[in-house]
Amino acid sequence: MKPSLLHTFSGTLLTALLSIAHVHAAGMIPETSVVILNEADGETSINVKNSDSRPALLYSQILPIEGDDENLIVLTPPVTRVDPGETQAIRFLLQTTEPLKVQRLRRVVFEGIPPKDKTAGMQVNMNVRQNLPVIINPKGLAKDNEPWRRLKWSVHNGKLQVANPDAYVVRLDQAIALKSSKATVQLPRPYLLPGEVISLDVPAASLDTLSEVTLSPATVYGYAVDQYTAPVSR
Secondary structure, three states, rough: OOOHHHHHHHHHHHHHHHHHEEEEOEEEEEOOEEEEEOOOOEEEEEEEEOOOOOEEEEEEEOOOOOOOOOOEEEEEOOEEEEOOEEEEEEEEEEEOOOOOOEEEEEEEEEEOOOOOEEEEEEOEEEOOOEEEEEEOOOOOOOOOOOOOHEEEEEOOOOOOEEEEEOOOOEOOOOEEEEOOOEEEEEOOOOEEOOEEEEEOOHHHHHOOOEEEEEOOEEOOOOOEEEEEEEEEEE
C-alpha cells in the first residue's frame, strides 16, 4: 500500500473508531479537600455528589499510610448507589482501643462506578477516583495553624536532617531550598508525621555552608501559604 493511501486508510479508520467509541467520565465530587475527624466527637461525615448524568455506585475506602497501617476508621456506607445530581453522606467512625496522643493521617478514596450500558456500543468508561487526606485530631490537642515552625532542621552525620518532635502532621511541598547554594533537595513525601525523623542527602559543598532552608508549607486543608525559612543547627 502506498504511503499516501496508508495515511488515508489510517485516518479513516481512526475517524470510524471515534464515531462509535465514547469516552465517559463518572465524577464523584467530595464537598471538601480534606476530612477532619476529632477524637472528641468520635465521628464525622462528608457529602459526595454524583456530578454525572447517570446513576453510579459510590465505593469508599480508607487507605493506610506508610509506617502506620492500624485500622482506625470505619466508613458507612462503603458502597451505595447515588443518582445523577444527588449527594450521599459518608460517615467516618473512629475506632480506637486507647486514647490518641498525636495526630494520625489516613487517605480516603471515593470512586464512582457507572452501570454498564449494553446499548452504548463501544463506550469507554473512565472511573475518576478522588483521594483525600484524613487527619484525626486527638482529644485536647490545641489548634496550631503553623505546625511547620516546630520542625527541627540540623546537619547530622553528613546529611540534612529534619525532625518533627510535636503532635502535628505537617504538610509541605517536597522541594526544600538550601539557601547556602540555591540548590534543592526532595522530601520523600509531602508530609511529616509526628515524631518522624528524615535524613536527606546533600552535596558536601552545600552542606558545609548550610545555615538555613526554605520550605513551602501548606495548611491542614492543603492550601499553600507563604514560604518559611528555618535555621539549620549543627
